[in-house]
Amino acid sequence: MDFGKIADPTEVFEAADGDASALVDLLRSKGPLSRRTRNALASWLSGEFDAEPKVRGRAPNRGLNVSALKLEMAKVHYHSVRQRRGRRSTSERVLIAVAQRYGLAPDYFRNQLRRAQPRSAKPNPLSEARAFREWQQQKRRTK
Structure with a gap:
């Protein structure tokens, strides 16, 4: 199993949060971008991250095992x-x-x-925006 395909695109999240250095390094590298990273980058550039409301309260604990x-x-x-x-x-x-x-x-x-709900062929762009908001809140909570 390639867990890189389902990992959070933190480089895109950090760039949307103000620090683009990791994303610049990723884009300049010769390695391929994962589908999730491409979707997150497209969501961020199209303004969907700003359209997603901020998470209220505590971020959900999605401990993956x-x-x-x-x-x-x-x-x-x-x-x-x-x-x-x-x-x-x-x-x-x-x-x-x-x-x-x-x-x-x-x-x-x-x-x-x-x-489970049926899977659609087209990914939901708001899911990346929601993942960004949850990542953002988790990051602030750990500071």
């Missing part, structure tokens, strides 16, 4: 396989294969999929 990351990556993988294959394979076969690949029990994975 390995099992939560496995589950999220499995959900994304499952929906991408289903979208790519269409009706050529049964969803049960795909579900079992993805659950085994990520080390999850098929029944647990099935229940989590039922509880």
Whole structure:
């Protein structure tokens, strides 16, 4: 699993908060930008970070652990396989294969999929703005 694909784009968040040095270094590097970093950069440049209201109260504690990351990556993988294959394979076969690949029990994975909202192909730009506001509040709380 590549956890870099789901990590917060802190370089973009720091630039939006006033310190662009990390983002400049990232853009000048020869490495590729993750999809999440590109989405956050586009959201920031289009003004969506300013449109998102500031978080009131305490920032939610979203402590990610390995099992939560496995589950999220499995959900994304499952929906991408289903979208790519269409009706050529049964969803049960795909579900079992993805659950085994990520080390999850098929029944647990099935229940989590039922509880989850359907994934859209287009990412929600406000989610990056909301993540920025939560990161901003978390940063201020740790100072």
